[in-house]
Amino acid sequence: MAALAGVGIKTVSRVINDEPGVSEATRQKVLNASRQLNYQLDMAAGSLRRAGRRTLSVGLLLPSVSNPFSGEINRAIEDALGARGIAVFAASLDDDPRREQAIVTAFLGRRVDGLILTPIARSQAYVIPEHSRDLPLVFIDREPVGMEADAVVTDNAAGAASAAAHLISGGHTRLAYLGDRTDIQTARERRRGFVEEIGRHGIPTSTIPIRENLHNEESARLAALELLTAEDPPTAIFSSQNLVTFGAMRALRELGLSNRVALIGFDDFTLADMMDPGVTVIAQHPEQIGKLAAERLLARIDGDEQPPRTYVVPSELIQRGSGEIRPPA
Amino acid sequence: MAALAGVGIKTVSRVINDEPGVSEATRQKVLNASRQLNYQLDMAAGSLRRAGRRTLSVGLLLPSVSNPFSGEINRAIEDALGARGIAVFAASLDDDPRREQAIVTAFLGRRVDGLILTPIARSQAYVIPEHSRDLPLVFIDREPVGMEADAVVTDNAAGAASAAAHLISGGHTRLAYLGDRTDIQTARERRRGFVEEIGRHGIPTSTIPIRENLHNEESARLAALELLTAEDPPTAIFSSQNLVTFGAMRALRELGLSNRVALIGFDDFTLADMMDPGVTVIAQHPEQIGKLAAERLLARIDGDEQPPRTYVVPSELIQRGSGEIRPPA
DNA sequence: ATGAAAGCGCTAACAT
DNA sequence: ATGTTAGCGCTTTCAT
Numbered sequence: 001m002a003a004l005a006g007v008g009i010k011t012v013s014r015v016i017n018d019e020p021g022v023s024e025a026t027r028q029k030v031l032n033a034s035r036q037l038n039y040q041l042d043m044a045a046g047s048l049r050r051a052g053r054r055t056l057s058v059g060l061l062l063p064s065v066s067n068p069f070s071g072e073i074n075r076a077i078e079d080a081l082g083a084r085g086i087a088v089f090a091a092s093l094d095d096d097p098r099r100e101q102a103i104v105t106a107f108l109g110r111r112v113d114g115l116i117l118t119p120i121a122r123s124q125a126y127v128i129p130e131h132s133r134d135l136p137l138v139f140i141d142r143e144p145v146g147m148e149a150d151a152v153v154t155d156n157a158a159g160a161a162s163a164a165a166h167l168i169s170g171g172h173t174r175l176a177y178l179g180d181r182t183d184i185q186t187a188r189e190r191r192r193g194f195v196e197e198i199g200r201h202g203i204p205t206s207t208i209p210i211r212e213n214l215h216n217e218e219s220a221r222l223a224a225l226e227l228l229t230a231e232d233p234p235t236a237i238f239s240s241q242n243l244v245t246f247g248a249m250r251a252l253r254e255l256g257l258s259n260r261v262a263l264i265g266f267d268d269f270t271l272a273d274m275m276d277p278g279v280t281v282i283a284q285h286p287e288q289i290g291k292l293a294a295e296r297l298l299a300r301i302d303g304d305e306q307p308p309r310t311y312v313v314p315s316e317l318i319q320r321g322s323g324e325i326r327p328p329a
Numbered sequence: 330m331a332a333l334a335g336v337g338i339k340t341v342s343r344v345i346n347d348e349p350g351v352s353e354a355t356r357q358k359v360l361n362a363s364r365q366l367n368y369q370l371d372m373a374a375g376s377l378r379r380a381g382r383r384t385l386s387v388g389l390l391l392p393s394v395s396n397p398f399s400g401e402i403n404r405a406i407e408d409a410l411g412a413r414g415i416a417v418f419a420a421s422l423d424d425d426p427r428r429e430q431a432i433v434t435a436f437l438g439r440r441v442d443g444l445i446l447t448p449i450a451r452s453q454a455y456v457i458p459e460h461s462r463d464l465p466l467v468f469i470d471r472e473p474v475g476m477e478a479d480a481v482v483t484d485n486a487a488g489a490a491s492a493a494a495h496l497i498s499g500g501h502t503r504l505a506y507l508g509d510r511t512d513i514q515t516a517r518e519r520r521r522g523f524v525e526e527i528g529r530h531g532i533p534t535s536t537i538p539i540r541e542n543l544h545n546e547e548s549a550r551l552a553a554l555e556l557l558t559a560e561d562p563p564t565a566i567f568s569s570q571n572l573v574t575f576g577a578m579r580a581l582r583e584l585g586l587s588n589r590v591a592l593i594g595f596d597d598f599t600l601a602d603m604m605d606p607g608v609t610v611i612a613q614h615p616e617q618i619g620k621l622a623a624e625r626l627l628a629r630i631d632g633d634e635q636p637p638r639t640y641v642v643p644s645e646l647i648q649r650g651s652g653e654i655r656p657p658a
Numbered sequence: 659a660t661g662a663a664a665g666c667g668c669t670a671a672c673a674t
Numbered sequence: 675a676t677g678t679t680a681g682c683g684c685t686t687t688c689a690t
Contacts, residue, residue, distance in 0.1 A: 007660080007661085008660060008661040008662075009661080009662090009683090009684085010660070010661055010662080010685085010686095011659085011660060011661070013684070013685065014659095014660085017685090021659060021660080022659070022660080023659060023660090026659080026660080038458050038459075040434075040437055040438055041438055041683090041684085042438070042440055042682090042683055042684070043438050043439050043440070043684095044373035044374075044376065044377065044384065044439065044440060044683090044684090045373075045377055045666090045682070045683035045684045045685090046683075046684050046685065047373065047666090047684090047685095048371075048373065048374055048377070048665090048666045048667065048668090048682095048683080048684065048685085049665070049666045049683090049684055049685040049686065050666090050684085050685060050686090051685085051686080053666085055373065057418070057439070064404060065394065065400055065403045065404050065407060065419070066397075066400040066401050066403065066404035067400070068395075068397055068400065070400075071394055071395040071396070071397065071399075071400045072395050074394045074395065074419075075393060075394050075395035075421060078394060078419075078420065078421055079421075082420070085435070087418045087420070087435065087436070087439060088418065088419065088420075089386070089416045089417065089418060090394070090403075090407075090417065090419055091407065091411070091416070091417075092404060092407055092408075105369075106414070106416065107416070108369055109369055109370055109371070109372045110372050110373065110386070110416060111371060111372075111373060129367050130367075246600070246603075249603065250603070253603075269599070269600075270598070270599065270600075271575070271598075271599075271600055271604070274575075274578065274579070274582075274604065275600070275603065275604075276605055336676075336677085337676060337677040337678075338667095338668085338677080338678090339669085339670095339676075339677060339678080340675085340676060340677075342668070342669065343675095343676085346669090350675060350676080351675070351676080352675060352676090355675080355676080370667090370668085371666090371667055371668070372668095373667090373668090374666070374667035374668045374669090374682090375667075375668050375669065376668090376669095376682090377666095377667080377668065377669085377681090377682040377683065377684090378667090378668055378669040378670070378681070378682045379668085379669060379670090379682090380669085380670080382682085
């Protein structure tokens, strides 16, 4: 290509990278030759020598790219990083701790400029060596364990507390909790926020019906059925996650209680307003989480050396009917 | 690192790549040094020299990574390619033709081993140079225009036809069509299949109420309201896409017609069975589309030279109630 | 304004 | 079984 244009290889490099110090005439010669050959810069070869070795790519580890919440985060990150010419490798973890480390390793082998990840393994201490060698790292949804790094999370406890407060202000005193696996930090936070808020209102917390380790719709449905058909059933239910909410909705419908027992779910979902009744939720803001995470990562890539911090994105109570059902008089 | 282990650089390469011809003793020496330095192979540097220049990465262009249908495809592709150690760059197009070409260019600069894309631009002729230089290429959801390459698509016309047949067998003769933008190939196919099937049953097709270019919930809702409040309203509606289906559902509910007018939507969605009535749909199979596309891409990467082909993934009618509503006697 | 030389981290080809 | 040399496509550094 340098040959075709009749110039030195460095001049080609100058033109392609829009560096100064090239006469307009040579510029055109090079540009022509480049078009003729359909020339395309090889980014990887470039980063091999470039100062800082930037590859303009980052790795993103999510629960699953097919999960709508992750999809929104993915999209926000893509938008924020794409504006800087950075491409995103995304991978799904499926709650498998071994995958987490394997994928991190694979991405590091590709020399990504940084990593954004939803931690699932019991500890993230394994990235300490890389992180201290200046690998930019931002955690999302959950804080890392065994190390310190930036994190962007939803206010899980506060959101759950606002659900409890809302139900209590509606007159409920018998509130039940349906929760996800207790080894997931966010699930524990949500329970804590919920239970503590109930206590704050002077309602005894030791007898709150709590069913946990519900990780899919069916187990949640069964747990809700059990709860609702037991003696002294709850007049309001809080579910900690979408699939659990769906299970609770099914149980309520089966028992004909959809309009008699209150329900608030953590996390918003499509068509929630089209249900009967509309489903009141604590909505998270995945676009904001993704955007903030991308911005923090860029700041770190650009050399920000502040001590690591956790950024909290507020959740939002959206009233749609199910959470406003009153207890029977 | 070769120095630390006290061996030649090539021996290190042999150990890392599990090549034969290294004594167990030296192997251990190298492995130890590698652990001490936290050594990590640089894939990019490797592919620079490796035969075939494989980077073990591919590019994926989707309408949007945040759209559930795309998410499922993304996931299936990730699973199929991940098994071969291939990482996926995903990008969102937002129906913007200029983005399509820009992202393809960006991915080519990263020397991806292949590309899987949902075409949106009017023509894909711009990739002909690369494709004929052996860039593996598979289109999904829509076939390319202006060039020939493998494609994996849903049987749009047949799926829409099965919806029409189902409604007609339920006794309907006045069927309406609510469709997406007519510049989208799949939308046109769905209309064609729907209309042709109606004709096949001897019902005049010239008077079918057709409303098109509905690209979001609100425009679909308004179109459906108009249709349903006009003279001689349809007794059954077919909607060509999720957002359009949602709009139609809202209109039916507003008019109190949810249980009087039949509805079949193209594309399945979460909670469709929880609606009142459950929504009958023509379900696509994004996991199969993604899996097949990934398999075809791998075959091409592995040197398959067959002439390009279009693979059709069948859709499936799922009865849930709304599509089984009978016309008024 | 332009170019030559060195070298990024690796693998291929060829010694030894 | 192990090492040496060259070179992938680029950017850096330093001449000219």
